[in-house]
Amino acid sequence: MTAIYRDLRRFSPPVLEDILLRSNDHLVVSASQLANSHRHIRDRDVVAVVPDFLEYARLLSVGQFGQLLAKAGTRYNLARALLAAACAALRHPTPAAGSDFWLVAQALLRFDLALLRMFHGVVVLHPYLTDFALSLGRDDFLAHFAHQAARWQYWGVWTYQLPLALSALMRLGLSPSAVIFATAQRDIDSQFALAAARKNALFSSTHFLVDCQPIRVGTVDISIELAKKFSVDGTVCPASMRGDAP
Numbered sequence: 001m002t003a004i005y006r007d008l009r010r011f012s013p014p015v016l017e018d019i020l021l022r023s024n025d026h027l028v029v030s031a032s033q034l035a036n037s038h039r040h041i042r043d044r045d046v047v048a049v050v051p052d053f054l055e056y057a058r059l060l061s062v063g064q065f066g067q068l069l070a071k072a073g074t075r076y077n078l079a080r081a082l083l084a085a086a087c088a089a090l091r092h093p094t095p096a097a098g099s100d101f102w103l104v105a106q107a108l109l110r111f112d113l114a115l116l117r118m119f120h121g122v123v124v125l126h127p128y129l130t131d132f133a134l135s136l137g138r139d140d141f142l143a144h145f146a147h148q149a150a151r152w153q154y155w156g157v158w159t160y161q162l163p164l165a166l167s168a169l170m171r172l173g174l175s176p177s178a179v180i181f182a183t184a185q186r187d188i189d190s191q192f193a194l195a196a197a198r199k200n201a202l203f204s205s206t207h208f209l210v211d212c213q214p215i216r217v218g219t220v221d222i223s224i225e226l227a228k229k230f231s232v233d234g235t236v237c238p239a240s241m242r243g244d245a246p
Helices: 012-020 033-037 053-061 065-070 077-090 101-114 127-137 141-150 160-171 189-196 222-231
Strands: 005-009 026-030 046-050 124-127 155-159 180-182 207-211 234-238
Touching: 012 026, 012 033, 026 033, 026 189, 033 046, 033 101, 033 160, 046 053, 046 065, 046 101, 053 065, 053 101, 053 127, 065 077, 077 101, 101 141, 124 141, 127 141, 127 155, 127 160, 141 160, 141 234, 155 160, 160 180, 189 222, 207 222
Parallel strands: 005 026, 005 234, 026 046, 046 124, 124 155, 155 180, 180 207, 207 234
Antiparallel strands: none
16 A cells, blocks of 8 residues: 655644544655654654754844744753754864754754654655755765764655655665655656666665645645555655645
8 A cells, every 4th residue: 555645734733733633644744843842752653853854944044043943942952953063063163064054954954863863764855955956966965965974773765756766765875764855757767767777776675755835736646646656655646635734
């Protein structure tokens, strides 16, 4: 049976906590949501996307640094997250460090990972950072993420460029627990890449999930069709796609 993951990253922490109490659905969440929740995730399928790149970029672009820090929740969480982020900055203590995109990305990544101290699900790299790294040849950033996420039992990447992502993972010798990818009905390149990956020992334990959010048009839901076409383990859908948004 193909699992359905509900993407709840746009909902508030209290709403997420209510969902955790009343359902056993597979979920996609952000690290800051978990940091502001009073419940630990155990024995259920939950994907935490790190860092919360679009939200953090928005806050930084308008100078709302305080609101970004508030995402950590408690003072203890904030102290841990700031210390982790500072470790990235201290590796390159130059005047231009604050404007170095990849250094900022590493700091935000470490910030979010520090918020997942009690998390037991799958830690997945945000698709924008995954694809920026793929497009710009920054294998070092992907390797850095894999090294940092290795503290959790399960980790993976989210991408809109599946062939490039699988190629990079094979090149780096990385074995993710999960790969979430966006595709389309006539995406032959992704079909071939996925078929080849399934023959590679690196991906023998990898769960492939198809991101159905970019291809939703009106009320048409082709997630089941895509899941069958690519023979994936699950789909990622917005909560409203199933008619049960909080």
